[in-house]
Amino acid sequence: MTKKLIKKEEETKKKKNTIKDTVTDNTHHTDNTDNTDNTDKTSVLCVLCDNATAEILFEDNTFERILKIFATSKEAFTYDKLAELLNKKPENIRQAIGREKTYFEIKKPDGKKAVIHLSHIAIEKINLRIANFKQKEAQKQQIEAEKEKKISKREELIIEAKKFFDSCKKSIGKQLKQGNVIIINFSDLAEFSLELSDELMGNPEEILRLMELAFEETGFTSDIRIRIINLPEDCKIFIENIRSKHLNELISVEGRVVSITDVRPQVVNAKFECPSCGTVISVLQMEKKFREPSRCSCGRRGGFKLISEEMVDTAKIILEDLQEKTDNPHTRRLNIFIKEDLTSPKNIKMFTPGNEIKIVGILKKVPMQMQKGGLSVRFDLAVEVNSVELSEEEVDINKFTEQEIKDIKSLSKKIDKDGLDEINNSFAPHVYGYEEIKMH
Numbered sequence: 001m002t003k004k005l006i007k008k009e010e011e012t013k014k015k016k017n018t019i020k021d022t023v024t025d026n027t028h029h030t031d032n033t034d035n036t037d038n039t040d041k042t043s044v045l046c047v048l049c050d051n052a053t054a055e056i057l058f059e060d061n062t063f064e065r066i067l068k069i070f071a072t073s074k075e076a077f078t079y080d081k082l083a084e085l086l087n088k089k090p091e092n093i094r095q096a097i098g099r100e101k102t103y104f105e106i107k108k109p110d111g112k113k114a115v116i117h118l119s120h121i122a123i124e125k126i127n128l129r130i131a132n133f134k135q136k137e138a139q140k141q142q143i144e145a146e147k148e149k150k151i152s153k154r155e156e157l158i159i160e161a162k163k164f165f166d167s168c169k170k171s172i173g174k175q176l177k178q179g180n181v182i183i184i185n186f187s188d189l190a191e192f193s194l195e196l197s198d199e200l201m202g203n204p205e206e207i208l209r210l211m212e213l214a215f216e217e218t219g220f221t222s223d224i225r226i227r228i229i230n231l232p233e234d235c236k237i238f239i240e241n242i243r244s245k246h247l248n249e250l251i252s253v254e255g256r257v258v259s260i261t262d263v264r265p266q267v268v269n270a271k272f273e274c275p276s277c278g279t280v281i282s283v284l285q286m287e288k289k290f291r292e293p294s295r296c297s298c299g300r301r302g303g304f305k306l307i308s309e310e311m312v313d314t315a316k317i318i319l320e321d322l323q324e325k326t327d328n329p330h331t332r333r334l335n336i337f338i339k340e341d342l343t344s345p346k347n348i349k350m351f352t353p354g355n356e357i358k359i360v361g362i363l364k365k366v367p368m369q370m371q372k373g374g375l376s377v378r379f380d381l382a383v384e385v386n387s388v389e390l391s392e393e394e395v396d397i398n399k400f401t402e403q404e405i406k407d408i409k410s411l412s413k414k415i416d417k418d419g420l421d422e423i424n425n426s427f428a429p430h431v432y433g434y435e436e437i438k439m440h
């Protein structure tokens with residue numbers, strides 16, 4: 001290195017040091033050491049923030065308003081200029097800046113007015129504010145988009161449900177002559193619309209209500225109850241295997257009725273509407289304290305509109321597992337409850353103690369009743385029954401009569417000719433749900 005060059009280096013270092021005295025950070029700073037006089041242009045540290053964002057990001061006090069000026073422009077300012085922009089006295093500006101020294105860097109070139117710009121710390125803080133704001137905005141947009149998706153999904157499902165009802169209006173017409181109840185075979189629904197049946201499994205309360213609404217919208221009748229039978233195998237759960245992970249899911253349980261209480265109008269069913277997406281959420285009021293839904297599936301929490309409140313007839317039933325079907329040597333019991341039309345004299349007969357029944361229902365959390373009549377903070381699981389059927393008689397292949405065996409043999413010949421479905425439907429019509437056995 002030549003002497004001249006070394007000298008030049010030293011000079012540069014000196015100049016840098018003088019700058020460092022006033023500018024603690026020079027990373028954003030154009031390292032133009034030959035042009036030190038021009039500091040107010042070259043060393044301006046800035047953040048880029050559009051005016052609309054700045055309006056939200058900064059508060060309405062002198063200090064924040066100064067930050068706002070810096071954040072939205074690339075310039076450095078004098079006290080006088082800031083005072084003019086904010087319509088304040090220069091003294092106020094000095095005070096405001098003086099209180100938050102770490103936010104500013106002030107350079108006072110000889111014989112010139114002090115020039116102020118943001119410090120590195122201030123820039124980091126403001127950039128963080130901007131980043132947080134943008135993140136929140138993005139989250140808001142995402143929630144908004146999900147809400148819209150949810151609403152359109154809901155509308156789609158309503159249309160799907162209407163189409164389904166249309167596809168089986170004959171059978172529905174027959175059922176409605178008996179009362180405002182539509183019994184739907186799950187496999188029929190799944191065959192017609194996988195989307196609807198899938199949603200029903202995971203979110204039964206909402207989808208049942210949606211299907212009821214869809215039916216009511218057809219104008220046929222109002223206040224309909226949809227009852228689902230014949231859930232797929234993987235929804236059938238032994239009482240001993242019921243866990244809180246099954247909460248709010250549609251499950252199917254088989255068991256023997258141990259006991260049933262009298263029917264009492266004791267549960268209030270309160271219906272709420274979500275103002276965000278229109279979903280109707282019903283909450284069984286089993287506690288003394290009036291309960292609102294905790295949240296809607298669209299994400300909303302609180303502020304739900306109460307649309308109706310009614311007393312419903314209920315009865316509580318204890319079900320025990322069918323020992324012969326489980327490996328567990330201990331009898332497990334399950335609380336279930338029925339309401340509305342299921343408590344009618346005709347339906348309640350199904351729950352006669354000793355009866356073996358197959359229920360479809362939604363597992364719910366209910367507060368435990370304490371001895372003294374108060375309510376415990378502990379919760380118990382209970383199934384709100386959606387549908388009930390008497391269990392089929394056990395089919396024992398060894399108990400077939402000679403005539404039946406003969407029939408089976410002759411029918412089995414026909415299988416090749418007419419196909420399985422045909423045979424299944426005609427053979428042993430009193431044996432429902434044992435297709436596999438019938439086929440052997």
Ligand SMILES: [Zn+2]
Pocket residue numbers: 274275276277278279296297298299300
């Ligand atoms: Zn909602």
